[in-house]
Amino acid sequence: MSFTARVYEIVKQIPPGKVATYQYVAALAGNPKVARAVGAAMRHNPDASSIPCHRVVAADGSMRGYAFGKGTSTKHALLAKEGVIVQNGRVDVVRCHWEGFVL
DNA sequence: AGATTGACCGTGT
DNA sequence: GACACGGCCAATC
Numbered sequence A: 001m002s003f004t005a006r007v008y009e010i011v012k013q014i015p016p017g018k019v020a021t022y023q024y025v026a027a028l029a030g031n032p033k034v035a036r037a038v039g040a041a042m043r044h045n046p047d048a049s050s051i052p053c054h055r056v057v058a059a060d061g062s063m064r065g066y067a068f069g070k071g072t073s074t075k076h077a078l079l080a081k082e083g084v085i086v087q088n089g090r091v092d093v094v095r096c097h098w099e100g101f102v103l
Numbered sequence B: 001a002g003a004t005t006g007a008c009c010g011t012g013t
Numbered sequence C: 001g002a003c004a005c006g007g008c009c010a011a012t013c
Helices: A003-012 A022-029 A035-043 A072-082
Strands: none
């Protein structure tokens, strides 16, 4: 089980209306410092149908990029549609941050 | 196997 | 508040 594989599995567990930071996903994957690797994995997203990479945002809730649609714009729209509170181009991390497998 | 890059993060100016 | 720099680790060339 490679690191990216774990990342995918974790991201797939993110429920609608919630978001997780790259750092958080990386932490669940095993290393909190490999947030960049998480982003790289999302970029080469092998299963866009199953992996909601749009629910993964930066630590401050801002969006860095998106490999589909119009980029961050599509990501923004998707998040807003899912019920995530998005304001000023940033998601409300305080309210919509996914707490992980434990609630 | 070695070097470079990156959908990052934190701190300093 | 915006911009610059460093570090960290995995992925890619």
